[in-house]
Amino acid sequence: MELTLRPWAMRDxxxxxxxxxxxxxxxxxxxxAPRDWIRSQAVEGRHGFAVVRDGALAGHVALKMPRPFEWEIGYWIAxxxxxQGLASWAVDEAxxxxxxxxxxxxxxxxxxVDNLGSCGVARRCGYLLAEELPPSAGYPLPGHRHVRTLA
Ligand SMILES: CC(C)(COP(=O)(O)OP(=O)(O)OC[C@H]1O[C@@H](n2cnc3c(N)ncnc32)[C@H](O)[C@@H]1OP(=O)(O)O)[C@@H](O)C(=O)NCCC(=O)NCCS
Structure with missing residues (x-):
């Protein structure tokens, strides 16, 4: 199995x-729409990558800066x-x-809190639980904020 991260391209x-x-x-x-979504991944403060497995699109990971000097990681897997470990691999790489x-x-x-897959990704990638968050816009349930620090 070959896994790569690469920038999104219109051909995707x-x-x-x-x-x-x-x-x-x-x-x-x-x-x-897909072409607008792809364009939205290469704007200032966002670095989005396609997760490619054996030449086929398998997911997405993005490093973003929602506020100055505050970095956050986002992702999804098809x-x-x-x-199968793809999100863990992609989040660690990014x-x-x-x-x-x-x-x-x-x-x-x-x-x-109910996203057990994301909690698993955080655990596997060294993102430690930093705080529990109350519900807010975009996050209708309580949340977990995990943090990985530069080793
Ligand atoms: C959450 C998501 C990214 C996980 O991706 P994935 O490639 O399946 O994750 P991994 O295979 O790397 O799994 C990481 C760990 O979480 C566990 N896990 C994954 N999905 C799980 C689930 N639905 N329930 C419980 N545990 C789960 C895995 O078993 C693994 O744990 P382990 O180290 O003990 O084996 C994927 O389910 C997804 O894309 N969901 C929809 C979008 C989404 O929720 N994005 C994140 C928003 S915060």
């Missing part, structure tokens, strides 16, 4: 369409590729890339 639009239509993915990403590339001392990973 057709293959991306059914992945964006997955209701679990839709919950956590902006409802945009339904057919879940529970985190290490960010530490090497930017003056970044910590990255946050935030998820709803």
């Amino acid at each position: 639009a057709n293959e991306l369409r059914p992945l964006l239509d997955d209701p679990e993915v839709r919950t956590w990403t902006r409802a945009l 339904a057919h590729a879940r529970r 985190t290490r890339w960010g530490f090497a590339e930017f003056a970044m001392s910590e990255v946050a990973l935030i998820h709803n």
